[in-house]
Amino acid sequence: MAENQAALDRRIAVHRDDNGVVTVTIDRPEKKNALTFDMWRALAEAILAYGGDTATRAIVLRGAGRDFSAGADIGEFSELRGDAATARRYEAANSAAFAAIRNAHVPTIAAISGICFGGGLGIAAACDIRIATEDALFCVPAARLGLAYPVDAMQDIVHSAGIQMACYLAYSTDRLGAVDAKRAGFLLETVGDLAQLEARAAEIAGNIARNAPLSVRASKAAIRAVLSREPADVEQALELGNLTFGSDDYREGREAFRQKRPPRFEGR
Structure with a gap:
């Protein structure tokens, strides 16, 4: 941009x-x-x-x-x-x-x-x-x-x-x-x-x-949910957290840890 x-x-x-x-x-x-x-x-x-x-x-x-x-x-x-x-x-x-x-x-x-x-x-x-x-x-x-x-x-x-x-x-x-x-x-x-x-x-x-964007976004949403205590915010935090489990970045993080190298996160 x-x-x-x-x-x-x-x-x-x-x-x-x-x-x-x-x-x-x-x-x-x-x-x-x-x-x-x-x-x-x-x-x-x-x-x-x-x-x-x-x-x-x-x-x-x-x-x-x-x-x-x-x-x-x-x-x-x-x-x-x-x-x-x-x-x-x-x-x-x-x-x-x-x-x-x-x-x-x-x-x-x-x-x-x-x-x-x-x-x-x-x-x-x-x-x-x-x-x-x-x-x-x-x-x-x-x-x-x-x-x-x-x-x-x-x-x-x-x-x-x-x-x-x-x-x-x-x-x-x-x-x-x-x-x-x-x-x-x-x-x-x-x-x-x-x-x-x-x-x-x-x-x-x-x-x-340098960290995984989906993980960071999920963490931000979780913190917001804790502060607001709004059901919609809690639901969004759960959804964003769930997205990380099947993400390419999660696979990359595990592989980088196994290979003892810095991870290369793409945000997907």
Whole structure:
């Protein structure tokens, strides 16, 4: 698949390497990667396009430059989020992006540096795995703006950081450092600087990409079923798990183990 030009034109840059690792970059560093309404829609489109492509094995989300994302561009709010009707439309675009990340068939990794506020934190919370530089800062400033945070995004924060931390972030609007975010379980790990962040994100994504895609997808579905407890999610997880038993990849995994060589998985 060629790069999504429409998304690229709207400050969402997408690149997939030869191993199937897709990097999605929020590319507006002059505004701390704050997302415009069009950028929210472009982000959802890019994740849907690449997350549903069988050639994709993992997705890394990052911000261009120093910051991950300052969230939604407040400069648009008077015009595009000025009353209940426009606010609902704007929130729908936010939720579509969060849902695309949350529901992607492949694992998603947030590589976070600098500011990760508001909708930016929502993007990170929707990912499966989060790593950050030691100077990263996290904040949910909705109450300082007089807004409510979307329910689905709050669900992601509760799942990723825990109930008490979600309450603290939402009620206080205080900034949380990377050390405390890791202690809360929101971050898998922290690294020293941007270069280390990029290297570690690439390492994690590369490790995932080398594994059997059907197995990884089944594991993601199983984790989702545990969190949601929805019968439909449980059923899907069972179906995806069953697909692995008769797959070529399962046969390849057994043969590679027998021959003491690295497996070559095709995703079928």
